[in-house]
Amino acid sequence: xxxxxxxxxxxxxxxxxxxxxxxxxxxxxxxxxxxxxxxxxxxxxxxxxxxxxxxxxxxxxxxxxxxxxxxxxxxxxxxxxxxxxxxxxxxxxxxxxxxxxxxxxxxxxxxxxxxxxxxxxxxxxxxxxxxxxxxxxxxxxxxxxxxxxxxxxxxxxxxxxxxxxxxxxxxxxxxxxxxxxxxxxxxxxxxxxxxxxxxxxxxxxxxxxxxxxxxxxxxxxxxxxxxxxxxxxxxxxxxxxxxxxxxxxxxxxxxxxxxxxxxxxxxxxxxxxxxxxxxxxxxxxxxxxxxxxxxxxxxxxxxxxxxxxxxxxxxxxxxxxxxxxxxxxxxxxxxxxxxxxxxxxxxxxxxxxxxxxxxxxxxxxxxxxxxxxxxxxxxxxxxxxxxxxxxxxxxxxxxxxxxxxxxxxxxxxxxxxxxxxxxxxxxxxxxxxxxxxxxxxxxxxxxxxxxxxxxxxxxxxxxxxxxxxxxxxx
Numbered sequence: 425x426x427x428x429x430x431x432x433x434x435x436x437x438x439x440x441x442x443x444x445x446x447x448x449x450x451x452x453x454x455x456x457x458x459x460x461x462x463x464x465x466x467x468x469x470x471x472x473x474x475x476x477x478x479x480x481x482x483x484x485x486x487x488x489x490x491x492x493x494x495x496x497x498x499x500x501x502x503x504x505x506x507x508x509x510x511x512x513x514x515x516x517x518x519x520x521x522x523x524x525x526x527x528x529x530x531x532x533x534x535x536x537x538x539x540x541x542x543x544x545x546x547x548x549x550x551x552x553x554x555x556x557x558x559x560x561x562x563x564x565x566x567x568x569x570x571x572x573x574x575x576x577x578x579x580x581x582x583x584x585x586x587x588x589x590x591x592x593x594x595x596x597x598x599x600x601x602x603x604x605x606x607x608x609x610x611x612x613x614x615x616x617x618x619x620x621x622x623x624x625x626x627x628x629x630x631x632x633x634x635x636x637x638x639x640x641x642x643x644x645x646x647x648x649x650x651x652x653x654x655x656x657x658x659x660x661x662x663x664x665x666x667x668x669x670x671x672x673x674x675x676x677x678x679x680x681x682x683x684x685x686x687x688x689x690x691x692x693x694x695x696x697x698x699x700x701x702x703x704x705x706x707x708x709x710x711x712x713x714x715x716x717x718x719x720x721x722x723x724x725x726x727x728x729x730x731x732x733x734x735x736x737x738x739x740x741x742x743x744x745x746x747x748x749x750x751x752x753x754x755x756x757x758x759x760x761x762x763x764x765x766x767x768x769x770x771x772x773x774x775x776x777x778x779x780x781x782x783x784x785x786x787x788x789x790x791x792x793x794x795x796x797x798x799x800x801x802x803x804x805x806x807x808x809x810x811x812x813x814x815x816x817x818x819x820x821x822x823x824x825x826x827x828x829x830x831x832x833x834x835x836x837x838x839x840x841x842x843x844x845x846x847x848x849x850x851x852x853x854x855x856x857x858x859x860x861x862x863x864x865x866x867x868x869x870x871x872x873x874x875x876x877x878x879x880x881x882x883x884x885x886x887x888x889x890x891x892x893x894x895x896x897x898x
Contacts, residue, residue, distance in 0.1 A: 429780040434690040434763040437623030441517040444549025461705040463658040470695040473648040490646040499585035502896040512674040518563035585654035597644035600691040630763040633692035676791035682757035753782040827898030
């Protein structure tokens with residue numbers, strides 16, 4: 425490592441495909457092909473987790489509030505989808521979904537990326553975000569694409585994650601270190617030698633949660649505590665074997681790796697690990713409708729472990745590629761280095777100092793198959809709390825419906841969103857006060873409703889008995 429390299433930045437970059445992005449037409453949704461089904465996924469927090477309930481305006485406020493649903497802890501499907509898709513994009517060497525030729529920060533500042541810092545490929549194989557449903561990278565085919573009215577509904581739908589312990593309570597919040605905005609103009613950090621190419625930004629796990637009494641601190645009212653476990657469902661439609669293999673790897677990673685989720689990752693929050701609890705696969709979905717449980721493969725226990733191991737064996741020949749080595753080094757958990765940003769003055773005094781190179785020699789491993797248990801406090805006959813014991817989690821099997829078209833209105837008086845849709849030929853409606861289910865399109869939809877009184881959106885719906893929950897946009 426050169427002496428001038430900065431050794432402990434909170435982030436680093438996964439290299440882009442030097443040969444460009446491979447694209448093809450999206451699969452149709454009007455017929456069954458290849459594999460459909462669902463994956464039941466468990467999530468464990470390895471550090472406190474914070475997902476705010478507001479948009480950009482709240483991010484600028486000193487006090488920030490944890491997202492909850494009906495007073496209970498929940499991790500929205502949109503947050504999970506963003507985390508999983510980012511990893512999938514890196515593993516599959518897909519497009520830079522949000523890149524359109526320049527980089528834009530939350531403040532009105534744009535930075536054009538010099539052509540010399542992009543892979544030298546043809547326009548058809550360039551790394552910019554996909555625009556045409558007839559010509560999509562693997563990630564846009566699997567997770568969907570929205571581009572100027574030319575949209576593609578993806579092949580996966582990800583529901584919200586609910587606690588396996590229904591009595592799980594948030595932990596008291598704290599103040600964290602002030603974080604800088606991205607500095608893409610400090611190109612010594614944002615390009616990678618030897619060919620001086622930009623990459624995909626991922627955050628290290630860091631060695632500790634960094635709190636602070638700084639005047640510019642952000643105060644988190646509450647957080648999801650460490651060692652909490654959640655469960656969610658991923659619905660699959662028409663995934664071929666290659667896409668399903670990459671999806672499973674993007675979920676489980678390796679035993680030496682973990683995901684980053686939520687806000688304030690550079691301060692040490694948001695380290696999580698995923699594990700498959702069960703898989704229901706229909707390699708021939710048509711057979712499912714011809715006979716009772718026809719063509720269904722229900723995998724748990726040793727059968728599920730064997731299926732995952734076979735996937736990793738198929739992927740093994742590619743695990744030594746540069747982008748996967750980089751991802752393995754960045755997402756290593758636990759991280760042996762105490763990460764922190766340089767000071768503001770440092771950037772001005774060291775305009776040419778690059779990031780320290782990544783460790784390229786970490787060995788590949790299988791994911792961890794060790795089962796997790798949920799800590800449950802015991803209560804004695806006298807009513808006093810005793811030492812925590814563990815029990816197997818109660819399976820939670822929420823039913824997520826296929827994405828449906830809905831009419832959305834907003835009532836300024838009650839400050840509630842009304843979502844109306846058809847199910848089995850009958851009208852259904854859900855009223856929601858929190859607009860967080862609209863994600864980063866909240867303000868855009870508000871403006872549309874103000875002009876038209878209502879808008880038509882594709883939404884994801886979860887049914888729990890006679891109750892319905894809107895998970896997010898389809």
